[in-house]
Amino acid sequence: MEIGSKLTNSWLDSIVDSFNGVDSDRRRQFNRIGTATRAVIESVVASKAPTEQLGLIADAIEKVAEDIGRFPSGRVYEGFAEAANTGGNGGFMDFSPISGAANPIAPPVELSLSSDPDGSPIVVGVVTFGSAYEGPPGSVHGGHIAAAFDEVLGLAQSMSGSPGMTARLSVNYRKPTPLGEPLTFVARIVKKEGKKVFTEGKCYFGDILTAEADALFISVDFSKLAQLAGERERTNDGQKPQL
Numbered sequence: 001m002e003i004g005s006k007l008t009n010s011w012l013d014s015i016v017d018s019f020n021g022v023d024s025d026r027r028r029q030f031n032r033i034g035t036a037t038r039a040v041i042e043s044v045v046a047s048k049a050p051t052e053q054l055g056l057i058a059d060a061i062e063k064v065a066e067d068i069g070r071f072p073s074g075r076v077y078e079g080f081a082e083a084a085n086t087g088g089n090g091g092f093m094d095f096s097p098i099s100g101a102a103n104p105i106a107p108p109v110e111l112s113l114s115s116d117p118d119g120s121p122i123v124v125g126v127v128t129f130g131s132a133y134e135g136p137p138g139s140v141h142g143g144h145i146a147a148a149f150d151e152v153l154g155l156a157q158s159m160s161g162s163p164g165m166t167a168r169l170s171v172n173y174r175k176p177t178p179l180g181e182p183l184t185f186v187a188r189i190v191k192k193e194g195k196k197v198f199t200e201g202k203c204y205f206g207d208i209l210t211a212e213a214d215a216l217f218i219s220v221d222f223s224k225l226a227q228l229a230g231e232r233e234r235t236n237d238g239q240k241p242q243l
């Protein structure tokens with residue numbers, strides 16, 4: 001099995017270094033906003049507040065939305081959100097919808113790089129999904145589990161040295177995945193054949209395997225990502241790029 005024929009220490013090092021980012025004030029404020037907005041989302045979906053209080057809270061949130069809406073938004077990052085940072089050399093993927101601390105819709109999944117006992121590189125994602133992610137009672141919605149897999153498998157495939165986009169993602173749900181409990185996702189490259197990078201991953205609650213996934217990524221020329229970013233720049237905020 002050939003894993004990452006182009007894998008170099010500098011490639012891995014650059015990813016590891018960029019996780020940490022710079023402790024800039026701008027990054028701290030973005031992360032504070034992300035954390036506070038997540039807390040609001042969690043409380044909103046699970047709140048037993050009296051209706052009158054809900055009205056006051058809605059007034060306050062509408063005011064916050066109005067205040068921040070006065071500033072231009074939608075293009076604060078270069079390139080694509082997965083690899084975006086909060087500016088001033090913030091951390092890698094700060095705005096990822098899955099792992100970005102500064103993105104309020106991210107749970108977020110905390111990513112790290114590690115290795116198997118046999119020394120093969122793996123990606124580990126640790127996350128606790130709150131009430132906003134409920135599917136079956138007390139369990140995480142399957143779509144969010146799939147999204148977390150896409151993220152950890154996506155980072156794992158990038159360790160091949162020729163990262164690409166998800167072409168196919170398949171998830172087997174083995175047991176209900178609990179809400180409000182720490183989960184561990186583990187992802188690895190299985191093999192690489194030309195542009196194809198095959199990956200697999202598992203999700204554990206403690207020792208319990210709750211879900212497993214495999215995915216195919218197709219290495220893309222970075223000019224394709226540049227093209228997508230360029231299309232985004234040519235469209236208005238929130239509109240689809242023309243593919």
Ligand SMILES: CCCCCCCCCCCC(=O)SCCNC(=O)CCNC(=O)[C@H](O)C(C)(C)COP(=O)(O)OP(=O)(O)OC[C@H]1O[C@@H](n2cnc3c(N)ncnc32)[C@H](O)[C@@H]1OP(=O)(O)O
Binds near residue numbers: 151158165196
């Ligand atoms: C630093 C960064 C870190 C970044 C870390 C970030 C982690 C997060 C990652 C998140 C990733 C995403 O969510 S990505 C978003 C979701 N995915 C997408 O939007 C992708 C949309 N699809 C596409 O753009 C395209 O279809 C591609 C890029 C996947 C493939 O297009 P292509 O490059 O033109 O591929 P092509 O030459 O036609 O095919 C090459 C080979 O792959 C096969 N192939 C192609 N597509 C498929 C497919 N869907 N299922 C099976 N097989 C396929 C072909 O049959 C062919 O096999 P053969 O004939 O050679 O045998």
